[in-house]
Amino acid sequence: MALFIYSFITKEGEIRKESDEFESIEALYEHIDTIGGTLYKVFEVPSVLESIYKSIVIGKPKLKDISEFIRGVSVYLESGVSIQYALKDLGEGATNKAIKYAAFKMLKMLDEGYSLSSAMEEIGFFPKIVISMAKIGEASGELDRTLKDAADYLDRVIEIRSATKRALIYPTFSLLSIIGAFIFWIAYVLPKLVGLFTSEGMKLPLATRMLIWISNFFEAYWFVFVVVILAVIFTFPFLLKIKKFRYWVHYTLWRMPIVGMIIRYSQMAFYFQYLALLSAAGVTITESLETMESAITNDYFLKSVGKLSDKLREGEKLSESMKGLNVFEKIAIRMMMVGEETGNMDEQLDRLSRMYYDKVQAMVEVIGKLLEPIVLGFLGLMFIFFILALISPIYNMLGNMTK
Structure with missing residues (x-):
């Protein structure tokens, strides 16, 4: 997986800048086509600088940011909104770079077939209790309640x-x-x-x-x-x-x-x-x-x-x-x-x-x-x-x- 910093033009004509990991530049193009956008600029971060980039530019969210994020997901799910829309809206509205990165990363992973708990575990930001409660919620069909309890x-x-x-x-x-x-x-x-x-x-x-x-x-x-x-x-x-x-x-x-x-x-x-x-x-x-x-x-x-x-x-x-x-x-x-x-x-x-x-x-x-x-x-x-x-x-x- 390579880390790319890229900007693309959305359907509404806005230019959005993001960073994410993809198998190749072709996979990035496919992702942009899937969401209906047009790739504008792209830069592949050298592998030796990936960890430095993530720690400095993306960072790690505070516990309060994680709590607010998963509570927000819980509210969306309790209201009958799909997890995809929840992650998209919360990612766009996030002021914390790490939370924004996590939201869009999980959204991408869900499209690839990951469950929410496995996506959380892969990202590495979320405490063990949140991942455990997400797994329980997925198994019981009460993801909204278990995420609220975790928050x-x-x-x-x-x-x-x-x-x-x-x-x-x-x-x-x-x-x-x-x-x-x-x-x-x-x-x-x-x-x-x-x-x-x-x-x-x-x-x-x-x-x-x-x-x-x-x-x-x-x-x-x-x-x-x-x-x-x-x-x-x-x-x-x-x-x-x-x-x-x-x-x-x-x-x-x-x-x-x-x-x-x-x-x-x-x-x-x-x-x-x-x-x-x-x-x-x-x-x-x-x-x-x-x-x-x-x-x-x-x-x-x-x-x-x-x-x-x-x-x-x-x-x-x-x-x-x-x-x-x-x-x-x-x-x-x-x-x-x-x-x-x-x-x-x-x-x-x-x-x-x-x-x-x-x-x-x-x-x-x-x-x-x-x-x-x-x-x-x-x-x-x-x-x-x-x-x-x-x-x-x-x-x-x-x-x-x-x-």
């Missing part, structure tokens, strides 16, 4: 991610402010005072000597700090691709006191919402668990829940399998037991999802209050340290001058 799920994911980011803004800002203030004192204020202290031949307290040593070390090796910080910033994304390192990072984040709570609640909300969605669509719990594994973003959580489907095949109940893991709370296990006994597993999964989502929202609202005493305590310790290190010798020096 609702993506909206919930967006809300949880947004809530998580809001929850982490305050501690991140506080930490960076403290580090910035400390660097300012070490780099600019302290060197000026050190000269004053040494010229007076004063006997300096331990705190002052420690601060001077830190200042001298920072002044001598500041470039090392800069290089290390830049190295961490630029190499960390690559290190995360190493499985063992990524697992260690995810495990550490999972176990952290406050940030870990937000991550745990967010992952649980995703997990149970996903399971509820697939279960309500008629997917067996074993298949749902296997599908779910591709949607989990925390490797520690993934490794833990990856054992569930194997235990179910061995004859264990879901609630019993969850007991052997260290990631699920007792209330989640208890609600699963009730769902298995009463047969309303879908409702219990949905309740669990809403419960954990509410916990994330609550954490966002109170995290400032939770971290405030910690931040104030840390600032207080720094203030005391600076008082002992700087103000005390200055006070002694002024006292000597008055004698």
